[in-house]
Amino acid sequence: MTSIEAEDRTAAAKIEEQLRNLPKVSLHDHLDGSLRPATLVELAAEIGHELPTQDPDELAETFSRNANSGSLEKYLEAFAHTTAVMQTAANLRRVAKEYVEDLAADGIVYAEVRWAPEQHQAEGLSLDEAVEAVQTGLEEGMSSVEAQDGIIVVGQLISAMRQSDRADEVVEVALRHRDKGVLGFDIAGPEAGFPPSKFAGAFTRLAEEMLPATVHAGEADGVESVRDALVSGRAQRLGHGIRVAEDITVTVGESSRSKTAEDGEEELVEVELGPVARWVRDRQIHLEASPTSNLQTGAADGFSEGGRAALADHPFDMLYQLGFNIGVNTDNRLVSGVTLSYELAQIAVTFDYGLAELADFQINALESSFLGYEEREALAGVILEAWNA
Numbered sequence: 427m428t429s430i431e432a433e434d435r436t437a438a439a440k441i442e443e444q445l446r447n448l449p450k451v452s453l454h455d456h457l458d459g460s461l462r463p464a465t466l467v468e469l470a471a472e473i474g475h476e477l478p479t480q481d482p483d484e485l486a487e488t489f490s491r492n493a494n495s496g497s498l499e500k501y502l503e504a505f506a507h508t509t510a511v512m513q514t515a516a517n518l519r520r521v522a523k524e525y526v527e528d529l530a531a532d533g534i535v536y537a538e539v540r541w542a543p544e545q546h547q548a549e550g551l552s553l554d555e556a557v558e559a560v561q562t563g564l565e566e567g568m569s570s571v572e573a574q575d576g577i578i579v580v581g582q583l584i585s586a587m588r589q590s591d592r593a594d595e596v597v598e599v600a601l602r603h604r605d606k607g608v609l610g611f612d613i614a615g616p617e618a619g620f621p622p623s624k625f626a627g628a629f630t631r632l633a634e635e636m637l638p639a640t641v642h643a644g645e646a647d648g649v650e651s652v653r654d655a656l657v658s659g660r661a662q663r664l665g666h667g668i669r670v671a672e673d674i675t676v677t678v679g680e681s682s683r684s685k686t687a688e689d690g691e692e693e694l695v696e697v698e699l700g701p702v703a704r705w706v707r708d709r710q711i712h713l714e715a716s717p718t719s720n721l722q723t724g725a726a727d728g729f730s731e732g733g734r735a736a737l738a739d740h741p742f743d744m745l746y747q748l749g750f751n752i753g754v755n756t757d758n759r760l761v762s763g764v765t766l767s768y769e770l771a772q773i774a775v776t777f778d779y780g781l782a783e784l785a786d787f788q789i790n791a792l793e794s795s796f797l798g799y800e801e802r803e804a805l806a807g808v809i810l811e812a813w814n815a
Contacts, residue, residue: 434775442771445784449535449577449809450766451791452755453640454665454714456614457541457560458508459758462524466760469511469520477507490763493722496734501722504761513549515559522560526567530578532765536792536805539564540583540612540640543599544592553599557584561607577808581609581797583640586628588613588620593628601635609796610638612665617646622659629659638662638796640714644669645725653702656711663794664706666757667713668720671741672728673700674748697748710751712794715742717773718764719757743777746786753791785813 463482470477478488492500512518522539529537543556551559564580571578582603586596593613600611611632613625622629622641632639642665643655652670655661664670677696699707706713717740720726726735745752754769756762770784788809792802 438768438771438775441774442765442767445767445770446533446765448533449788449805449812450533450770451753451788451795451805451809452529452534452537452766453663453712453753453791453795454716454755454757455529455537455539456758457521457525457539458505458512458545459761460525460528460756461508461511461521461760462528463760465521465524466508466511469517470507473511475507475510486760486763489761493719493762496724498723501761504758508760509545512546513551515551515555518546518551518556518559519563519566522563523567523570526564526578526580527570528759529580529766530567530571530576532767534766535577535579535808536795536797537578537580538583538609538795539580540585540614542585542587542596542614544587544590544596553596554602557582557599557603557608558606561603564607579797579801579805582607583610583612583796584608585612585614586625588615588617588624590615593625594631597628597631597637600632601637604635604637610640610662612640612642613659614642614665617642617651621651621654622661623654623657626658633660640665643667644713645720645723649673649700649702652706656702656705661711662796663712663714665714666716666720666725667706667711668715668725668741668745669728670703670706670713670750671745673703674698674744675700676744699748707748707750710794712790713745713750713752714755714791715740715745715752716755716757716762717742717769718762722762737772737776742773746777746783751790751794752787753794754787755791781813785810788813 463486467480467482479485489504543553546556584600586593600608639661640663641655641659641661644652644664645666648669649672675698678693721735726740729741730739756764756766792806
């Protein structure tokens, strides 16, 4: 089981319902992994694309089952279907609009949506046309939410795919749209074998133009990948980043014991941070953790004593307790079968967090976002007022 144990599910469900009404922040969620199942079925029928099933509920269950199978190949199968229906301006616009509406329904007030325009050109769209279509949809979604007295701000993160050779081109697209909805740059795709140093020129260009970057690192690869994201990628945030915990040594030994009046013997835990972990912690480089996805893709398996990791094995709480700047995300809401409220409820039950800790994660994310300072301050007031009520 990749989530909490069965006896805790009722408690988590109650917390999830409570959290749905509280304002939240999402920094790591992929557009092509977060379509509505019904929309995917409808658009696939229009273009003649074959899906595993035509029933939206069954389709969502199929994707979730594949995600929890322990096979990364099965996890990724869904994206062949989602990207297939996202090749026209009209479909990108619709998916983006519904994306915003779905986030708002889960209580999210600020989000950065990441996606790779280069994967949406099969029907002849230029990179710029794809970005413009998504931006139009996002703006329509925000207007729709506002019309219902809601609040949400959503900006784009433009991703380049590691396995292609288009990072320089994609950076220029991001720069052209930086004042038209694009907030930053991301690099995604296979982490192992495609280090950020391979795209050093693109990251230099971003730095020269002062457009911020988040880099997928510390998910499918370890500490050296994180180091390269920081050095070559000049990352302001780390996409997932949880394997930075591999640079932390925790020692509990027989010699590290003391007597306490109330509890008798108490283990003394010694923690040593390596240079990469210390850099990330001391400079508060934000970790965009996605707990469920990290379990499904095997990113957290190295922290389990044997076999696949459970949520209790995830290094999230250790990183939080050690002072790392960490947040909670969904990664791919359709593929993983989650919402942000669900993710927060899961970690609340697993790690015994109260509202104060869950609010910390929202502020961590907001303060690490690529939104301007004044806008961040305004949203922080909205978030804190609600969580402290």
